[in-house]
Amino acid sequence: MARTEGRTGLGPPLPRFPRLPRILHPVFVYAVLILASLFILLPVGWMLTAALKPATAPVFTFPPEWFPTEYWHWQTFRDALFKEEFIRYTANSVFLVVMTVTGAVLSSSLIAFPFARLRFRGKNVLFTFLIATMLLPAPVLLIPQFLLFYQIGWYGTYYPLWVPAWAGNAFFIFLMRQYMRSIPIELDEAARVDGAGYWTIYWRIVMPLCVPVLTVAAVFQFIGTWNDFFGPLIYLDDPEKFTVALALSRLVQKVGTEWNEVMAANLIVMLPVLLVYFFAQDKLIGGIANVGLKG
Amino acid sequence: MKEERVAFLFLIPWFAGLFFFLAVPLVYSLYISMTDKRLISAGKAQFVGLQNYTYMFTSDAFFYKSLFITMKWILLSTPLFLVAGLVISLFLNQKYFGMNVFRTILYIPAVVSGVAVAVLWLQLLNPELGVVNYALIKLGVDNPPYWLEDPQWAMPAVMLMGLWGVGGMAIIYLAGLQNIPPHLYEAATIDGAGAWAKFRHITLPMLSPTIFFLVLNAIIDSLLFFGPLFVLTGGTGGGGPENSLLFYMLYLYRVAFVQGFMGYGTALAWILTILGVLMVIVMIRLERRFVFYESEE
DSSP states (O other), X not given: XXXXXXXXXXXXXXXXXXXXXXXXXXXXXXXXXXXXXXXXHHHHHHHHHHHTSOTTSOSSOSSOOOSOOSOOOTHHHHIIIIISOHHHHHHHHHHHHHHHHXXXXXXXXXXXXXXXXXXXXXXXXXXXXXXXXXXXXXXXXXXXXXXXXXXXXXXXXXXXXXXXXXXXXXXXXXXXXXXXXXXXXXXXXXXXXXXXXXXXXXIIIIHHHTHHHHHHHHHHHHHHHHHOOHHHHHHOOOGGGOOHHHHHHHHHHSTTXXXXXXXXXXXHHHHHHHXXXXXXXXXXXXXXXXXXXXX | OOHHHHHHHHTHHHHHHIIIIIIHHHHHHHHHTTBOOOSSOSSOOOBOTTHHHHHHHHHOHHHHHHHHHHHHHHXXXXXXXXXXXXXXXXXXXXXXXXXXXXXXXXXXXXXXXXXXXXXXXXXXXXXXXXXXXXXXXXXXXXXXXXXXXXXXXXXXXXXXXXXXXXXHHHHHHHHHHTTSOHHHHHHHHHTTOOHHHHIIIIIHHHHHHHHHHHHHHHHHHHHHOOHHHHHHTTSSSOOSGGGTTOOHHHHHHIIIIISOOHHHHHHHHHHHHHHHHHHHHHHHHHHHHHOOOOOOO
8 A cells, every 4th residue: 555646536447337428427427526515515605695794684594595695794704703702712722723733743753753763672562552542532531631630720721732732642653653764764874974963863854854744743733723622611611711612612502692793703713724724735635545544 | 872762762752641641540530430529529539439330330321321322323324424425435536627626625524623513504404494494395395304403303413414524534535546556447347347346346345444444433433422512402511302412422521521420420431431442342353354455565
């Protein structure tokens, strides 16, 4: 399963759907894919339409409006950001994203380095153990971790949400170790001859060559932290500290909330992840594909 | 410095994490699950031995209900998503112009926040005003279901929402499909194999590691399913109409964080974990029988 790169679009000729005239085949394929895409996009369009309505216009109409035509009330977004304070929640989420992405990328690469490029006793045993922790289910640790953090006074703070990221992420360590192994070891040996220490090799030689895999990890961590719900839900009690996902779930519950504002807030929550996804798409999907093939 | 010592220096963050965030909570949790620890309590937690576990298995109807709902979800939703994802990926794998545009669109629901998706679907599934029922009425359904307000229809409603995100599976299938060597199909064509035979005897066996991975993931995700459900059931730890959406994690959250029974909640978490590990072991056993691995070249 090594030859995945550069194979996109060169897939096997899939079973042509039987007994269809040749010209109808592309028509059939496009029709199905367009229908599937509409199933995805129409709800998004409906959401945008609802968000762009003023509070006086009904959100639910018959027939439903799939695309904004009549109203372009951008004020709703301003209300969601400032009146409902989503600007603050966004800032909170950004803070956590910065802390977890930095922590996860630095610590995971640090841990992956000896597994990929140094010799030491017990390496194989430790690596097997690392893989095993990847399969360990989170919920057992959830409540005990909560109780521990509670006891050391971390409840209501951001610490439980970002400090663990600095202890490495087993999945990222695995990805980075695979990547680092593909870099020629002669580079390290040459640097050693020139008198470089291991830290210099890690920081100045290996890390710059690892930018692609570091980016994959950073994007995964960004999406993970941004979308995380359970952590903020159990650890944060002060509404001023809420993250976007938590604030959104609270906004829905609030009595008398305007639905156009909820939909605007929803779009605000979705947008950053979508932007990152559009820009890092190929790397992200490559990373996901690797998980599927090697996991 | 010696190479070995350096290696262990680099591993310090990992060891520290294993100790503080894994070993200590693990041991502590075993102890907590045998106490009557509460979130807010005046006195010290009492050691109660295996009482939490015996109560769970002998007298907790909600425990069985949540277990049943979670298993039902795994059995119903996994095959549905697996087949839908495979079908989509087969279409995406056709070599026509603009396929990557469809790929981008179909993957959107898989990256955005599950909570945001649930907030959207809460509106779409509104029984009287939502667009889903509008479409059903247009299609000639006289009494469209009340979805999240009807115990019978609550789980199908969540499945419909899950189907919206099936592009996530399709992308992983697609990677598996594109990894199948074309010469297998060429050889089969020469031997006169039809489309169905190729699918049955080449595509499916070659995809079996991918399918295995997806099933394993689907099971683990189902056991941990929480965020979107929390929103769909009203955001208070409720379980939907007649608790018809009381998935295991939702019940665990209710016990531990709404009612504050930390000891009992931890016991529930341990049973969930043991269940998860057992299911993974069963899956790995099955893998040996059903999954085909191409021999290394």
